[in-house]
Structure formats: C-alpha cells, structure tokens
Amino acid sequence: MEYQFVNPTTQVALFSIAIGNYIRIENITWNVYFAERNSSANYSQWTLFNQQTPWFFGRNTSNFTSTNQLFLQNPDIQFWKFEVVYSFPTEISISALNFLINQPPKNGSCSISPTNGTTTTAFQISCPDWIDEDGIKDYSVFSYDSSNKVMIAFSSLSTIEILLPSGNDQRLTIQIRDQLNCLTEYNLSTLISVRSDFESIDNFQSSTNNPIVNLLASGNQNTIGQVLTSLSQEFNKMNTENVDKAVSSGIPAASISVSSLTSQRLSSNAELNQSALIEFNEQLNSQANVREYLISFTQNLLITTSNTIKLQSSSLAQLTKATNQLSRTTLSIAAERCSKLSLALDSMSTKVSHEDAEIISMCFEYFKCCQWSFTRTYYCARC
Secondary structure, three states, X not given: OOOEEEOOOOOEEEEOOOOOOOOOOOEEEXXXXXXXXXXXXXXXXXXXXXXXXXXXXXXXXXXXXXXXXXXXXXXXXXXXXXXXXXXXXXXXXXXXXXXXXXXXXXXXXXXXXOOEEEOXXXXXXXXXXXXXXXXXXXXXXXXXXXXXXXXXXXXXXXXXXXXXXXXXXEOOEEEEEEOOOOEEEXXXXXXXXXXXXXXXXXXXXXXXXXXXXXXXXXXOHHHHHXXXXXXXXXXXXXXXXXXXXXXXXXXXXXXXXXXXXXXXXXXXXXXXXXHHXXXXXXXXXXXXXXXXXXXXXXXXXXXXXXXXXXXHHHHXXXXXOOHHHOOHHHHHHHHHHHHHHHHHHHHOHHHOOHHHHHHHHHXXXXXXXXXXXXXXXXXXXXX
8 A cells, every 4th residue: 555556658646735724835845756666665765856857747836747758758667756845934744655657468469350351341359368467457449540549449358359441551559458547559560451331331221131230220339339430431531522523523612611502502603513513412411311310329328438438439520520411410419429428427537547538539529610500500510
C-alpha cells in the first residue's frame, strides 16, 4: 500500500489542502522525485527531478498536474514521488504520494487470417502469449479511416472473429490491455486487402436472406458495430463520389452542400445541370434512407463498459460522417444515442483512461457541426 499504480500513458493530477487554523499560506511548492528501476526506493534514494520541465503545471498552487510525457519520456524510471510543501508564517508542512509505474502487457504477438477477402468475410485475429502480472483484461482492434482511428471490435478472448471495411493495404492495430488499463499497441505487419461485397450491399434491404441483414439482426454488439462501420464507410465513399460527379456536371458545390435539394434551384437552366441535379437528389435520398435504417440498430444496444461506449461512438461517427445525408429521424436517434453515451461516460469518468475518452470523443465532435441545423432543414448541413 506504500505505492499507488499509475499507467505510463496517463497524466497525474494531484490536489492538496491545508488542514488546521492557518491564517496565511506564504508559499506552496510541488517537487517531483524518482528512483531507478530495481531500486528498493527508500526515501534516502530519491532523486529530485528537473523542476523546470514543461510537463509540470501548477507547481505553486494547491492543484498540480504532470502530463504523461513525464513517464513516456523516462521509461526506465519505475518509482516516482510527488511532494507538496506548504510554508506558513511559523512552520512548514510536507505531504507526499508515491507512485509505481504499471507495466504494460508483453511477450505476445498477433496475426490475422486470411489476409484478403470481402466486407462479409470473417477474418480471425489471434493474439497468443501475452502476459501481465495483473492479468489481461481485453483485446481491441482498430483500423484507420484517413488519419482517424476507428474501433472495429473488442473481446476478452485472445482470438477475435471480425468483419472489416473495404480497402487495400489496410493496417490494423491491436490494443492489449491489463486489468489496470495499462495497454500495449501491436501493429500487424501484414497488410489486409478487403473488397466491397457490392451484391450484398445493393440488395441488403430488399433481400430476405441477405448476410448483412442476418448480421444486423444478430443482436451482437461487436457484430453490429462492425457492420455499421463497414457499410458507413462504403456509403461515405459513395457520397463523396456523388458530390464530385455533381460538381463536375456543372452543379455549384454550394447548391448541394445543404439538403433537401428539392427546394434548390440552379441559376443556369442547362439541361445537363438539371438532369445531374435530379440524379444526385435521388442518390442522396436513397442513401439517406439507408442511413436511417442502419442507425435504428443502435437504439437497443447495451451500454455497460468503456469498450461498449468506444465501439458505439466509433460506429456513430462513421454513420453520421456524411452530414448531408442525415434525416431528422437519423439525427434524433443519433443525438439521443450520443446523449446516453455521454451520461454513461460521465458515470464512469473516474475509471476511464485518457485514451478511451479520446476515442469516445469522436462521436461528440461530429455532432458539433450538425446540431445547429437540426430544426432548420430536413437534412443536416455540411460544415
């Protein structure tokens, strides 16, 4: 009980208060000490750390913060002590907390099979031999959409079966986390190529035995999240292509950035522009209907852990990315879902790591752009 665990990826915020009838506090100073790895870390062995580092904030206030760079930039240091010194007119009072760096999972590897397939192919990720003295808590799989990290799945088991979004030469990252939420990121060296299953995508609403519909009807949170992410990325690509095509056909970009387009009129009466606008409008409404159908599967998903919040917020971020295709119903469901996720996140705020909160925030970032137009237009405005 002499030491408290801290994960190397986490910042530390400490709060102090003077106890007693002190009329005046003359000065408050925070000091940071360290002891080398394998040291018994007796108090006589503490070494004062450089106090001028840019990683410290509030050194002369009651509230002190050290960023995670203190630990990340000094990986060989295992023991840390944070000390606050209160100076009063007649005496000095000192209090300190000792921290032990929690070591992340190690000695394992991860692999995936097969290395290519379609958006309805079941890929299997295996992560054997990972060890941690605190025990392995879970494994999470992430892909990348542009520069954004997208959560695909999570599992307490070392073998995970997943569906992947389309794309060539995809890189996947696996997060292996221990019971104290310290994690190791493992980047798969194998590049994955996934083709779109266009047949299943084209008729998944009209077919009674479509594999996508069957997966959505499974009720499994991981499966639904994977399908929603994969389909959303497909429709996001289609939307970008449709917009580019409309612009190249002579339709001003400003005329298609806010929908419903039925109220839009072009300044030019060119037949090509009008026909292109009609075609774009049809595709837009068709895909908007699909998004409305897809988001309905998020309404009854359970919110139990930070992993469920991460997965659902990641799926919602992809599903609502094409803001010009969000109907009132879609926005209502998405806004309600984000509200529930935020309340759940708030209830576990003291137990959620900075990394988890960062991933979850994607959901709320996307909604900054579209909430303002929710009551003004049938579709959300593209910001």
